[in-house]
Amino acid sequence: MVALVLAETAAGGAALLFLTPMWREVRRGFFFLTGGVVLALAAGTAAAAAAGFDPDRAPGGSLAITLAVALTGATLLWIGLMLFRSPAAARIVGIATVPLAGVMLWAFARATGESLVLSFFQLLAGALFTGAVLDGLLLGHWYLTDRKLPRGPILRMAWLLIGAVALEALALLAGGLGESAGPGSTASGSLNPLLGLAGTASWIALGMVACTGLIGLFIFLALRGTRPTAVQSATGFFYLAVITAFWAELTAKLRFLP
Numbered sequence: 001m002v003a004l005v006l007a008e009t010a011a012g013g014a015a016l017l018f019l020t021p022m023w024r025e026v027r028r029g030f031f032f033l034t035g036g037v038v039l040a041l042a043a044g045t046a047a048a049a050a051a052g053f054d055p056d057r058a059p060g061g062s063l064a065i066t067l068a069v070a071l072t073g074a075t076l077l078w079i080g081l082m083l084f085r086s087p088a089a090a091r092i093v094g095i096a097t098v099p100l101a102g103v104m105l106w107a108f109a110r111a112t113g114e115s116l117v118l119s120f121f122q123l124l125a126g127a128l129f130t131g132a133v134l135d136g137l138l139l140g141h142w143y144l145t146d147r148k149l150p151r152g153p154i155l156r157m158a159w160l161l162i163g164a165v166a167l168e169a170l171a172l173l174a175g176g177l178g179e180s181a182g183p184g185s186t187a188s189g190s191l192n193p194l195l196g197l198a199g200t201a202s203w204i205a206l207g208m209v210a211c212t213g214l215i216g217l218f219i220f221l222a223l224r225g226t227r228p229t230a231v232q233s234a235t236g237f238f239y240l241a242v243i244t245a246f247w248a249e250l251t252a253k254l255r256f257l258p
Helices: 002-018 028-051 061-083 085-111 116-142 152-175 197-223 229-256
Strands: none
Touching: 002 028, 002 061, 002 085, 002 116, 002 229, 028 061, 028 085, 028 116, 061 085, 085 116, 116 152, 116 197, 116 229, 152 197, 152 229, 197 229
């Protein structure tokens, strides 16, 4: 479960870093900052997946672990290329990590034992959701370093977060609310006499997604202000979004527990 959330965040952080115009907007230091976080998340994904790997229950999990290790290595490679002043090569490798991360999510979806299409969709939605929160928070901090950076990048990230909230809510609804979808979900583990543990968690996850959407709206409204402190206020809201998004994803992934 933790491995799934880490995998989503690593994939989403890398995708929004390289598939948005950020390369032309911010200094390379931001790529070192975000790349370092993605590197730690990818390595954490591999470690968490390896620690919980059970070949009897999820024989396809070994591929997911291998791909997480590959994402870790590829991320380290493009960071090293930037360090040695090869930005063009670093960008090529960085962009290549995005489909690699997508294949990693597909491998994790395949290892859940649930519907492959639905699980993959939920992981992709979670990647955009957590990636927007992560990159938005780091970008907000980067404004403290680059005072001349216009608000376009962080405003775009606010819009991406709002769109990601809608997609994440759709993914939760597609998975079903109030249902014990996991193969090992039983009434004995229920927090509610009418719902199984996974079903209860899905409602909690939907509530956390709604809270994140409200925070995204606050971020957008804060950035409409003309004062320089507006970006600092938006960054503070991104901190709250990290908390609500993390718990949303953690509870949403309870349905994959055996």
